[in-house]
Structure formats: C-alpha cells, structure tokens
Amino acid sequence: MESSVLKHPRIAEAVETLVASGGGRITYDVGGGGRETLLAAGARLAAETNAPLTIVEARSLHSDVRAFVREVQPQARSAVISAEEAALQPAGSINGVLAVHADVLRDADVREPLLAMAHSADHLLVARHDYSDTTLDALATPGLVLRLRDLMPSAPRPAPVTVSPPPMDMSVALRLVGQANRDVLPDQVEFFDEMAEVLKRTDPAEVKQRVGELRSKYEATIELARRRRAAPGPTDPARTPRDHGQEQSAAHQEHRSQGTGRT
Known part of the structure; x- marks a missing residue:
C-alpha cells in the first residue's frame, strides 16, 4: 500500500x-x-x-x-x-x-x-x-x-486542425474560365465569369469540376447554336429547283411551236 x-x-x-x-x-x-x-x-x-x-x-x-x-x-x-x-x-x-x-x-x-x-x-x-x-x-x-x-491520466486531446484550401491564383481561375468560354455562346460567358469570382478562393480541382458541370449544363444550347450556324440560308419557296426546270421546259416547247409556224 x-x-x-x-x-x-x-x-x-x-x-x-x-x-x-x-x-x-x-x-x-x-x-x-x-x-x-x-x-x-x-x-x-x-x-x-x-x-x-x-x-x-x-x-x-x-x-x-x-x-x-x-x-x-x-x-x-x-x-x-x-x-x-x-x-x-x-x-x-x-x-x-x-x-x-x-x-x-x-x-x-x-x-x-x-x-x-x-x-x-x-x-x-x-x-x-x-x-x-x-x-x-x-x-x-x-x-x-x-x-x-x-x-488513468487522460491524454490531452489534440486541438482541432482546420485545413483551409489555399487561395486560388487568379491566373489559374482566368485560364479555366477562358477554356470554358471558348465553347459557349457570347451571352453565356457571364455565367463563367461569375463562377470564377465566387470560387476564386476555392481549391482548383473543385473549380475545374464546377466549371465542367456548368459547361455540361449548356451543352445542348451550344450544340443547337452550332447546328444553326452550319445550316443553309432560307430559300424562296416560289423558286424551287423543280419550278425552274418546268419553266425551261415550257420555254423550249414555245420556241419549237414558233418555229413550226414560219415554215
């Protein structure tokens, strides 16, 4: 004891x-x-x-x-x-x-x-x-x-460690925004600019993911715009190729008819 x-x-x-x-x-x-x-x-x-x-x-x-x-x-x-x-x-x-x-x-x-x-x-x-x-x-x-x-002596609890992601270099954010902007319509660029401003202090990997998500969101709009730019201009419904061929045939028949009358 x-x-x-x-x-x-x-x-x-x-x-x-x-x-x-x-x-x-x-x-x-x-x-x-x-x-x-x-x-x-x-x-x-x-x-x-x-x-x-x-x-x-x-x-x-x-x-x-x-x-x-x-x-x-x-x-x-x-x-x-x-x-x-x-x-x-x-x-x-x-x-x-x-x-x-x-x-x-x-x-x-x-x-x-x-x-x-x-x-x-x-x-x-x-x-x-x-x-x-x-x-x-x-x-x-x-x-x-x-x-x-x-x-038993209680082990001291370690102080909680808060790990904050390092601030993103603005050049990195701008480069990501530029990459995204190349594939969007002009009226959609503002969304990516706003995204970069909100996430400029976030981990770069997360920014890439968020930008990718936003790009996917407008993919349908982008594809539709591309198709519209590639499509031919509007045509005059009164002058279709078929109508033009019929006109030539009628003129040819009239010319033959006139020639027969002179003989």
Whole structure:
C-alpha cells in the first residue's frame, strides 16, 4: 500500500466524501486504491471524532495496514484484527469506527458476527470488489465506485486542425474560365465569369469540376447554336429547283411551236 495514491484527485475526493458522510462503501477495481481509500478515510474519521478505529483485514496484511495508518494519521487510535478474531469478540464490544475489507467475508462463519459488529459501531466503512460478499452493503452507505480508468491520466486531446484550401491564383481561375468560354455562346460567358469570382478562393480541382458541370449544363444550347450556324440560308419557296426546270421546259416547247409556224 502506497500513501502517494491519496494524492490522486479521484481518491482524495472519495476519502473526503466518506469522512463527510461518517462512513460508506467504496467499490473498486484491483489496483485501484480501494484499501488505501478505506484506511485513510477510517483513520481520519477516527481522529476527527476522537474515537477508536478497528480494522478487520486479512492477517497477511496486518503489518502493512498498521504502517499505513501510522503514516497518514499518527494520532489515530487503531487496532487491526482478522475476521476470525472479530468473530470471537463479545456482541456490542466494538464501537467507534469500524473499517472492513469485504474479502474477509468469504468465510461464511464470520459474516453474522461481523454484521453484528457493524450494527454496534458508530461509523462503518467497507471496501469491496465487484465480486466480494455483499453482507455489509446495506449498512455502508453511501456507495462510491472507483475504477482504474478513473485513475488513468487522460491524454490531452489534440486541438482541432482546420485545413483551409489555399487561395486560388487568379491566373489559374482566368485560364479555366477562358477554356470554358471558348465553347459557349457570347451571352453565356457571364455565367463563367461569375463562377470564377465566387470560387476564386476555392481549391482548383473543385473549380475545374464546377466549371465542367456548368459547361455540361449548356451543352445542348451550344450544340443547337452550332447546328444553326452550319445550316443553309432560307430559300424562296416560289423558286424551287423543280419550278425552274418546268419553266425551261415550257420555254423550249414555245420556241419549237414558233418555229413550226414560219415554215
């Protein structure tokens, strides 16, 4: 157990909440500072209320628990016992602050004695994992949750990068307009000039696409105009080639008729 974890904002906040509430429960991930939170809150609550602190923890951790409590709250009056020792205590003999790690409740024989001890204590604090026994949950409120992800330093989010297309060189815009104007009617040129003005600060590739779209829009008009320019001029309906041939035939017949009359 490391007292340095108490400097983490989320763990420090949990300790403050448990002390202010006069007890409660912390559910935490393995390695998430739950034991440190339990002991720090219990020792501080005992010091502030001038009450004895009884800690029920696995026997293998007793030495570490005592050292931790002496470091964070030297003035706290504390005793560390195992669940089996707690089960042997006379009913009602435990008062003040009781701090229990719920892992000790795996032994069904100690659950009822520890529940009675929790009822007699003035303040109850419990630390547990998600899979721990829930015998003391109803008495240890409020219930706080501390996850490992809450303790991980958040990576700074990169500032959003706004990429603006470079301003188009007017010579490029004018060249595109010129290419488009070569294939349109004079009265349509103004549309391309207006397009170049609107898009002169846009990506050149987009301008090419937009100009192409506009050229396609007037393709039918352009083709119609070309056909009109290529078509022959209007003819006099009164003088068709067929009529001209008939006139020549009639004149020839008249000439023959006149010649016969002189003979």
